[in-house]
């Protein structure tokens with residue numbers, strides 16, 4: 001079985017994000033970019049499936065600016081076999097919306113015919129949490145989102161999902177789309193030998209136009225703002241004073 | 253760390269990135285502080301570093317080594333930014349002793365030791381200094397009688413980092429007492445398990461997670477095939493190894509100096525006095541700018557020396573310049589960092605006190621700052 005993993009290049013989760021002066025978005029110039037952490041979980045899970053003999057090829061695909069190559073190389077260094085880059089933007093600030101991404105992925109799926117698409121539940125930059133679901137809908141496939149555990153057996157997968165208030169186990173028929181949640185696994189680090197080996201792995205480049213998908217945005221960002229800074233606290237002298245203050249603030 | 257200057261190509265950046273992640277996950281500030289306070293060697297993290305392949309980095313390719321000295325520099329910067337202990341341990345094991353075995357060792361020694369080193373299954377220390385021969389290292393007195401099959405070693409080595417963890421100590425011994433001081437020295441791997449070896453940790457000001465020890469040898473029998481390099485030529489063979497050590501130490505000072513600078517920036521942009529952030533006072537912000545400037549200048553010298561190592565060119569002068577400048581810079585940065593953080597700089601709650609304690613030793617070991625100046629002066633024909 002072939003596993004396809006979409007990976008997104010996003011601002012590194014350790015970077016202190018700064019909003020652009022004109023409020024049009026987050027400043028991405030000269031900041032560290034990394035693979036979306038949820039996608040890392042997906043890559044790790046796919047490699048584990050391969051190591052367990054449940055998958056025979058792991059293909060990663062990234063959609064966005066040309067620099068997303070670096071993200072694909074990271075995935076290859078982790079252990080993916082082959083990469084596809086779909087160039088759909090030339091400005092790092094241009095985000096491709098979930099529906100366009102899902103359409104592009106659907107086109108890749110038609111070519112590649114994977115038995116499983118494993119994606120992150122959301123990208124940590126815009127937190128859309130929509131691409132996997134849209135892809136399943138476009139393909140008419142089953143879906144199991146927010147996976148905490150994935151077991152592939154024959155023509156189906158048993159997926160334990162993180163849902164409000166607990167875990168839910170579902171059985172889905174392959175091919176299917178599964179999205180990863182935080183506790184699925186612990187992704188490995190790319191070692192230097194594997195980074196070097198990754199250089200020799202195939203990376204195919206296409207454009208959104210090659211796949212006949214219009215990626216023009218349909219959403220308009222009205223405003224981006226930094227969260228309000230935390231106001232300074234106060235010290236209280238006694239429990240009574242604390243209770244009085246809490247009442248004053250209307251929280252008890 | 254991307255806001256800081258790097259000279260890395262894509263592969264090295266990818267590697268640096270993966271080192272940063274590993275270190276961020278396994279050498280967080282709380283853990284590092286705890287190792288130091290409890291004098292606890294971070295065993296599991298070192299094992300993990302080996303699993304990541306770091307212990308093969310600069311070994312010959314047939315033992316899994318695929319990195320060069322720029323990779324080493326980049327890696328040590330990142331490791332030392334979180335834990336100087338881990339960086340020093342790596343340097344002694346891989347760069348110094350592993351490097352010596354790779355460059356000088358007989359084939360049987362290489363094939364026995366290097367694969368195990370790469371897997372983190374054998375550990376080394378390095379012993380040159382003695383009580384009465386520090387800067388004047390070639391005055392060493394530890395004596396090895398040369399027998400047909402074995403050496404018999406007697407003497408005491410001082411300040412041996414990681415001797416408690418080591419399986420073997422690469423030891424500079426005097427094999428020919430009648431030769432001139434530089435000509436009668438050999439290098440032997442002394443098994444720590446051997447009868448007559450005693451290791452005693454020395455209480456120090458810092459670097460507690462890997463203890464520095466006195467090592468005493470009484471009639472220790474060491475098989476001849478544990479000699480590294482040729483008989484009586486140890487001193488000459490040591491020189492390139494000590495130069496590589498200086499580059500590694502300079503890289504650590506750069507990484508740790510950067511961490512101290514980053515900490516000062518983070519603290520001083522938040523801390524308020526007189527109704528303003530500390531960085532609003534030019535006396536504070538200029539000091540921090542100088543910290544960064546010094547760190548970057550040290551980084552440039554270090555990468556320059558590492559490039560020469562990569563090219564296989566002699567770099568004794570460049571290595572000494574880098575080590576001298578980067579260690580003096582790190583010390584000054586720790587002093588300034590502590591000053592701009594006030595009492596919190598002096599407090600055990602923050603990492604600045606550790607920089608203050610650990611920076612000092614970089615001006616001492618690997619050849620003191622004065623000795624580096626002597627080396628550079630000699631290279632300049634002074």
Ligand SMILES: Cc1cc2nc3c(=O)[nH]c(=O)nc-3n(C[C@H](O)[C@H](O)[C@H](O)COP(=O)(O)OP(=O)(O)OC[C@H]3O[C@@H](n4cnc5c(N)ncnc54)[C@H](O)[C@@H]3O)c2cc1C
Pocket residue numbers: 378379380381383385386387388410411412413414456459464613616617618619620621622623626
């Ligand atoms: C934490 C720690 C770990 C160490 N780890 C190791 C290790 O693993 N293996 C090992 O072999 N050694 C190790 N050392 C020893 C270290 O290399 C020596 O301490 C160092 O070389 C200086 O020698 P010394 O301490 O005897 O000082 P001395 O040589 O006594 O020097 C004292 C002072 O005199 C100055 N001085 C001496 N000679 C001259 C000169 N000719 N010109 C100008 N000034 C001079 C020095 O610069 C210094 O300021 C370690 C030391 C420390 C503190």
